[in-house]
Amino acid sequence: AQKVTQAQTEISVVEKEDVTLDCVYETRDTTYYLFWYKQPPSGELVFLIRRNSFDEQNEISGRYSWNFQKSTSSFNFTITASQVVDSAVYFCALSSGTYKYIFGTGTRLKVLA
C-alpha cells in the first residue's frame, strides 16, 4: 500500500524562526517520486520540489531546503527564517509507477509577525 503521512496538522511559529515540516511515506516500489506543494490562502497548489527515489541529495533553494532519507522513508521540508508570506498549507505527495499522486493530509503553517 502507498501512503503519505504528515503528522503535524498545524504549526505556528514567529517570523524569522526556522520550521521543519515532516513527511513520511510508504511504498513498495523501488522507483518513486516525492513532491512538495504549497497551498496559500488563495487556494492554488504551487509546485515546490520533485525528488526521485535514486537521488538522496539534499536540496536547498533560497530559504527552503529538503532532506530526503530513504532509510527512514522521510522527505522533510525546512523553511529557514520564516516569513509571514510562508503561511500556507503544505502538502507532501508520492507518485510511484502510477498516474496519480498520493497526497498527505497537509500541514498548516502559520507564521506570526
Next chain:
Amino acid sequence: DSGVTQTPKHLITATGQRVTLRCSPRSGDLSVYWYQQSLDQGLQFLIQYYNGEERAKGNILERFSAQQFPDLHSELNLSSLELGDSALYFCASSPTDSFYGYTFGSGTRLTVV
C-alpha cells in the same frame, strides 16, 4: 499564472443540479488530471486523460464524468449534486506521465446549497 486554466473559479448551485467544470492544460501537456479537495477527504484523485483517452480512474463517483477534447481541454461533469459534493476541484496537467510533476490550475470552488 501556472498555465493551467480552470473555469469558473466559483460555482454555487442547488442540490440535484448538474454542472460542468472546464480545464485548459498548459501548452504542450497531453495529460490532464482531476482532483477533488474536500475538508474530510483531503486531495483525492478522480480521473486522468491522456491525449483524449481515459487513462485511469480513481475515486470518482458514477454521477461524475469527464472527457478530454481534441484540443486537449477537459471537462468534468457533475450531476445530481449533493451537499457533500461541495469541494475545491483541481485540474492538473503534465507533459506525459505524472513523474514529471503536475502543474495545477487554481481550482474551481463548488458550493452545493
